[in-house]
Amino acid sequence: xxxxxxxxxxxxxxxxxxxxxxxxxxxxxxxxxxxxxxxxxxxxxxxxxxxxxxxxxxxxxxxxxxxxxxxxxxxxxxxxxxxxxxxxxxxxxxxxxxxxxxxxxxxxxxxxxxxxxxxxxxxxxxxxxxxxxxxxxxxxxxxxxxxxxxxxxxxxxxxxxxxxxxxxxxxxxxxxxxxxxxxxxxxxxxxxxxxxxxxxxxxxxxxxxxxxxxxxxxxxxxxxxxxxxxxxxxxxxxxxxxxxxxxxxxxxxxxxxx
Numbered sequence: 475x476x477x478x479x480x481x482x483x484x485x486x487x488x489x490x491x492x493x494x495x496x497x498x499x500x501x502x503x504x505x506x507x508x509x510x511x512x513x514x515x516x517x518x519x520x521x522x523x524x525x526x527x528x529x530x531x532x533x534x535x536x537x538x539x540x541x542x543x544x545x546x547x548x549x550x551x552x553x554x555x556x557x558x559x560x561x562x563x564x565x566x567x568x569x570x571x572x573x574x575x576x577x578x579x580x581x582x583x584x585x586x587x588x589x590x591x592x593x594x595x596x597x598x599x600x601x602x603x604x605x606x607x608x609x610x611x612x613x614x615x616x617x618x619x620x621x622x623x624x625x626x627x628x629x630x631x632x633x634x635x636x637x638x639x640x641x642x643x644x645x646x647x648x649x650x651x652x653x654x655x656x657x658x659x660x661x662x663x664x665x666x667x668x669x670x671x672x673x674x675x676x677x678x679x680x681x682x683x684x685x686x687x688x689x690x691x692x693x694x695x696x697x698x699x700x701x702x703x704x705x706x707x708x709x710x711x712x713x714x715x716x717x718x719x720x721x722x723x724x725x726x727x728x729x730x731x732x
Contacts, residue, residue, distance in 0.1 A: 475533060476591075476663040480615045482566050483591035491596050499596065502603035503631060509607040512585040512634040513654055515557050516685050518707040522698060522731025524724060525587065525687070526551035527560040527712030528578060530569040534666040537569075539716040544574040545581035547720065552582045554724030558608070560587040560710060572604045579605035587636060591615060598627050608634045608655070613644040614663060625651050636687065640672070645679040656680050657687035657710065670697065674704035695730030702731040 491499075516523050528544045531537045541547050548559045561578050562570035570590075579586045585607035592598060592611055601609045609628050611621060621637075628635040637648040638657040648656045658673040658680075670691040680686050688701035689710040701709050709731065715723055 475666060476612070476615055479533070479564065479567060479663070480591040480593050480612075483564055483597070484593050486565060487594065487597050487600070490600070496596055496599065499599045499603050503599045506602055506605060509602070509632045509634070510583075510585040512558060512587075512608045513685065515585050516655065516687075516708050518685065520732070521728060522702045522706060523557040523708045524555070524698075524727060524731075525558045525560050525708060525710040526554070526556035526715050526720070526724060527562065527589065527710060528570070528574060529560075529562050529712040529716055531567065532713075533567045534661070535713065538713055541716060543577075545577040547716070548578040548582045548584075548586075550720040551715065551724065552584055554721040555728050556584060556724060557708070558585040558587060560589045560610075560712070562712075563588055563590045572600060575601075575604045575606060585634070592624060593620070595624065595627055598624055598631070602631045602633060606633060608636050610636050610638060612638045612663065613647050614640055618647060618650075621647065622651055625653065638689065639676065642676055642679055645676050649679070649681050649684070654684050655687065656684045657689045659689040660691040661689075670700065671704075673701055673706060677705040692727070695726050698727045698730040706731075 530541050561575045562568040587608035588601040588606040589610045625635050636655045637653040639645040658676050660670050660672050668691045673688040685707045687708040688706040692711045693714050
């Protein structure tokens with residue numbers, strides 16, 4: 475599944491590149507205002523912080539919410555106390571787009587993450603050209619040389635990489651990069667099975683100078699409490715926020731992570 479998702483995302487990027495060459499995207503990226511400091515926004519505090527996700531659908535759950543106005547959804551997240559916004563830009567299975575990212579970036583004052591299956595430099599450049607402050611890199615989808623190259627490019631453009639792992643070996647690969655924002659996804663992107671305890675088993679492997687992000691399997695306040703007790707500085711939440719009132723849900727989750 476992960477290989478198929480990544481291949482599809484690359485094909486879609488290549489199609490966009492045929493209409494908008496790399497040089498044009500790079501120029502647009504360099505013309506953007508400086509990215510927001512995501513590490514400062516997500517730095518450890520006396521309560522958990524939340525990255526709230528704009529997410530219409532997923533391969534595991536199908537359609538979740540229409541979200542006709544992603545900007546309004548992001549504004550509700552900001553009102554509810556989110557520290558950053560994640561925007562799914564993959565179009566085939568998640569029904570997102572770079573237009574969603576641009577709309578969200580224009581509507582909120584929080585750091586915005588491009589969440590997609592990033593595998594080449596063009597995708598990183600178009601993330602910055604669309605206003606992204608963070609870019610997701612999935613360790614399992616990339617060999618170490620490509621991972622290191624994309625990680626360095628994201629930093630060179632002033633953005634923050636969120637490096638996502640699913641195993642001890644992948645956490646070690648993220649640490650070898652010097653990544654300062656490391657996520658552990660409870661959903662195995664090869665099988666799409668969930669393991670909420672995976673974060674707790676891997677948290678101690680994350681370097682002490684990196685921010686620890688728990689991803690997936692967050693449906694109720696008790697899940698946030700569980701991740702916070704296991705050492706999470708940040709929790710990324712998607713489905714629970716698009717299928718419930720985002721403001722009250724966020725506030726309940728933040729309270730549970732105090």
